[in-house]
Amino acid sequence: MPKTNRQEMLDRLKSKVSNMGLGGNYWKPPDGTTVIRILPPVGTMEWFFQEAGRHYDQKVACPSVITDGEEPCPVCEVYEALTNAGESKAADAFRPGRTFYMNIIVRKEQAEGVKVFTPGAMAFQAIFSIMSDPDYGLIYDPYEGTDVKLTKQGSGMQTKYTALPVRKPAPAGTDAELTEWLGEEVDEELILWSGGTAEDLSKKVLEGVLSYEETLEKSGVGAYLNGSAVKEEPDEELPWEEDEEEATPADRIRAKMAQRKGVTKSSGVRRPTSRR
Ligand SMILES: [Zn+2]
Secondary structure, eight states, X not given: OOHHHHHHHHHHHHHHHHTTTOOOOEEOOOSEEEEEEEOOOBTTOSSSEEEEEEETTTTXXXXXXXXXXXXXXXXXXXXXXXXXXXXXXXXXXXXXXXXXXXEEEEGGGGGGOOEEEOOOHHHHHHHHHHHHSTTTOXXXXXXXXXXXXXEEESOGGGOEEEEEEOSSOOOSSOHHHHHHHHOSEEETTTTEEOOSSSOOHHHHHHHTOOOXXXXXXXXXHHHHHXXXXXXXXXXXXXXXXXXXXXXXXXXXXXXXXXXXXXXXXXXXTOOOOTTO
């Protein structure tokens, strides 16, 4: 898809979603064990979760993670260029962090309805390990699925998550509750629902994603790149250059870094002719 069409699509989607009045009802696991029920995908969600990426230091959502790499991300490009250049320590500040949005019910707060849980990789893997066990499988099935006992221990960087299935499968809620939470059933076999009070988390996550250019500006990565003395290439491609292979931003970063290294090295042997 050409970039302009993608941008239009993203803009239209963002304006639609911003008019949907999506409220945030995020759930943060307390210390100790909490019994939760994961709800099935609704609306445009492909899975029961929606993966999202964020560049925490740059305070921007990553357009690349949510689209499985289809949309380019300038911050990821800096991260990759630094990694490829062997500057892994400097690269760390640009690495995308991953979270997984999912609709859940907290059993002891069931009357409060659907909440959004955004576990990181560790808690997500703990939950997913239950699904890898054929005895449990699709634990988010609203009729035959299984509740999860999620345990949080420690805090900060030492936080540990473990997840265990409860003993017996059970419906996620009464028929009335299921209708309220999940709306009209779309496809029983795929367990895909239209969504009642459960949010379409794919749309919700996409709402926070900016275009490549906006991400470039907001993240400050453009300024980082322009810190080099090298002038940016003009954006517009000249007609006679059309057939030439386009350098990716990652290529440009690599070239700039190589030039910077060259400048540092050559400065040691530069003769002080200008002063005399
Ligand atoms: Zn990124």
